[in-house]
Amino acid sequence: MSSIKTAIVIGGGVAGPVTALALREAGIDATVYEAYNAPATEAGGAIMLQPNGLAALELVGIDRQLQLVGQPMRRQLFEHGDGKRFAAISALSGLQPALMVPRGELCGVLHEQAKARGVAVEFGKRLIGVDEQAEGVTARFADGTSAQGDILIGADGIHSTVRTLIDPAAPSPEHAGLISFGAPAGPDATPAWLKEDEIHFVMGKRAFLGYFRMRNGRTMWFSNLPYDRPLTGEQARAVPQEQWWAQLREAYAGDIPAEALIASSSPDDLIVLGSMEAMPPVPKWYRDRMVLVGDSVHAPSSSSGQGASLTIESAIELARCLRDLPTPAAAFAAYESLRRKRVEDIAATAAKTNSQKSGGPLARLMIRALAPVATRTFLTPEKMFGPVHRHRIDWARHVTADQGAATQDAKV
Missing domain, CATH: 3.30.9.30 (D-Amino Acid Oxidase; Chain A, domain 2)
Structure with missing residues (x-):
């Protein structure tokens, strides 16, 4: 049985509220601390939530609310600049379509659900330091206040403060x-x-x-x-x-x-x-009573289409591990083992896509010549997206200390 009863969650974007909601399902009381003074409900742009991310959100009961504000995307069409199409990919059989959600609306839904379910969110709390004790951790904020918990979770994005507190030599975004x-x-x-x-x-x-x-x-x-x-x-x-x-x-x-x-x-x-x-591979995902989740530890470039979905998956998996394993060390190790290969493989694929997007005229000519053949033969939609989009988290399954290690050998 877990010894973790309370958690400090740093960051109120996507990762923070989802992590806190998942922890609540796991019987752990979590409070979210956000540096800004309000939720980012006016944020521009949109987020594509893929089938694997939507399935993970079902586990914390957020999927129905998002359907009201999101827009299903049932087909992806790939074209050249002259208007000629070279591929059309429909949602994979048996899966719900991806959902395009305005970023601000997604943040609004997550904060509304957190409030409705009793998750406390405190704004204007910019983390400046952490003090660790044998039995807990204290977060110190720029306004002079502090908070205590059994563990501290860095859900504070790609420019994470918690990442550098865990490892001052941690890499920066590229x-x-x-x-x-x-x-x-x-x-x-x-x-x-x-x-x-x-x-x-x-x-x-x-x-x-x-x-x-x-x-x-x-x-x-x-x-x-x-x-x-x-x-x-x-x-x-x-x-x-x-x-x-x-x-x-x-x-x-x-x-x-x-x-x-x-x-x-x-x-x-x-x-x-x-x-x-994008984040390069982060050597240290956790230390003592601090751990990273979401973009703070595994932010692929937006070319992956998986940033938010992977964040949501990791939040759920972290909560499972904390629910089932007796100590922070055991839970954090299993969590990293369950997640590292999957997120790093997806990030590597996105990096290849970026090189194509930023390539010169010769690279674009090669894509134009090869893409139609590839998508009709060996690069089928199921091979391209199936292993990623069909990924499901078994919330009911008990996590064991060696389960994550075994998962390292599995495919994405």
């Missing part, structure tokens, strides 16, 4: 060679043939672009623009939006339908997200 943007196209720019349950991915002549039809009838597009120099979101937003908009128009000149979608957009509506980043 720039993927791309910078991300998005915007709604003009009210009259949505093609009549564009369906609400389809998402399009375009390998243009110079850059990648995706787009889909929102429920309000407008088209939302998102761009990965090759960019050598890393920029934080704050740095990227300091550049005048008109300047970025001009660069985007130049990069997609001649691409169908990217050129028309961007031209119809307003620079004022441009969502500037900064560099696409």
